[in-house]
Amino acid sequence: MSESPGVQAAPQEVWERPFVRAHQEWCSAFVLELRLRDVPGLVIGERLGEVEGHCTETGEPPSAAFGDPTDYAREIDAESSPERVSGVWTIAALGAGQVLAMLVGTAAIRNWVSGEPLTYNLVQLGCLAVVAAALLCLPRVLRPLMAHPWVVGTALFAVVTAAGVGAAAASGTSSATVVPVSPAVIAIGLFMVVIALSWLEYRELTGDSADDLVTSPLTPEPRANIAAQRSGWIVLLPPLMIPTYYLAMGILFWVFG
Amino acid sequence: MPTGPQPSEWLRGVLELCVLRVMADGPTYGYAIAGRLADAGFGDIKGGTLYPLLARLEKNELVIVDWRTGDTGPGRKYFTLTDAGRAELEHGLTRWEAFSARVGVHLAAGGDAFVHSTHSSRSST
Structure with a gap:
């Protein structure tokens, strides 16, 4: 398959993506937990992009591949850069x-x-x-x-x-x-x-x-x-x-x- | 010799090293890493286990990441080892070889002791 490295796609809010709409409950809980932790929207979009990319390839729903959305959000945030916004x-x-x-x-x-x-x-x-x-x-x-x-x-x-x-x-x-x-x-x-x-x-x-905004890199x-x-x-x-x-x-x- | 899946706590201790080893072959992405580990006999590594580890590697600057679009799927996040990542892999491999050799010697000696102990108890009866 052909792939182009470093493609800069126009930012798109994650809520517009079919995957997010199909798994609305899981994705909403995941985004909410990261928002409450003041994680920047761009980082949340990247994390959700990882979930979407992985689930698209495996064919699994996010609950099967990543477990409880709140627990996963806490775990991934604990391992990520401590960058924060003041927002909420x-x-x-x-x-x-x-x-x-x-x-x-x-x-x-x-x-x-x-x-x-x-x-x-x-x-x-x-x-x-x-x-x-x-x-x-x-x-x-x-x-x-x-x-x-x-x-x-x-x-x-x-x-x-x-x-x-x-x-x-x-x-x-x-x-x-x-x-x-x-x-x-x-x-x-x-x-x-x-x-x-x-x-x-x-x-x-x-x-x-x-x-x-929570934008997707996909x-x-x-x-x-x-x-x-x-x-x-x-x-x-x-x-x-x-x-x-x-x-x-x-x-x-x-x-x- | 038949072997079942290893206990999860064993894998947890060496998963980062195994992932770094996969990355040493060139830029790769989460699903491909999980596939390589499954092919190597480590079983099904779930996204909930793999991606926090990848996030930690990224935070510690052992990898650099970039998103790539493809003909199939919405896109992939590629991970490429940095110089620090390669150094960490080499350091980890050295430590692992020393540790696994130590465990091997210990278990072999323990096995000998078990055989001797069983033999002597039978002789005494």
Whole structure:
């Protein structure tokens, strides 16, 4: 057979490959584990390319040739170069910051509209801390969430809901401390914070890590450009979500408050 | 003499050396390495065993890698021994020969001792 050394194929996301689509569950778990270990997309693509190349030649499914995808990902990562990207945890921290700023900020808008000072008591602060902790540990629970979506998802939803209900129930029940800043200043200030964090999140998703897609070193399949175009606008959604919600809540409070 | 597959822990100890030896014949790829090892009687080496080892060789700069496209299949990752890889192979072969000779002498002596022991116990009865 003829082979050409060092062929530089155009990058193609692994999700477009028929092999990955045929073994979606195994490949998703493998990529997720390596992503959670902050392995660069290019390296993940190479590892998945090894799996695809080997399985194509042997005719085995990846589960037979490489065993459990999570265990194999850990093993191959332990033997690989320690190169890392910051990705997952940075985005989790930025997202948690945005949600906290939104929760406090939208509460401030409500008080701004009603002309009351913004107050917080210890229970409410505790509930905010619970929400922040739940958001910050999202990368950690992503693995069990994928394995047991209903059990872990319900538990996570219950914790966040309980924190929200607890914070609402605690308002006015114990001695509250007045935040010594005008609700208008807090609402506008935190909106600016949300915008800034969104910008940082967008930079994280597109800037330094723009080339951090999980691309395959193997011969490209058709539809590579579709994937590239789609990833261009999809990456805008997470950073825009919180500012949009913040703005919508502000308008709602002003119109119906 | 009939021989079954070797215990997996024996193979684990020498697999890296055997893989380096395969690579000494020229650039090669994972499936071909597994095939050569199977032909040599080492049994079916699974991808989950072979590729972490290849990753370690790459990390330790004993091999360089390049992806090549072919007429069949989506492409192959080729491994080529570096000078450091060849030196590691030579060093490993020297150590293995010394070790296997030591084991051989020991087992032969142990066998003699077993024969003597059996013979003397029969004589005494």
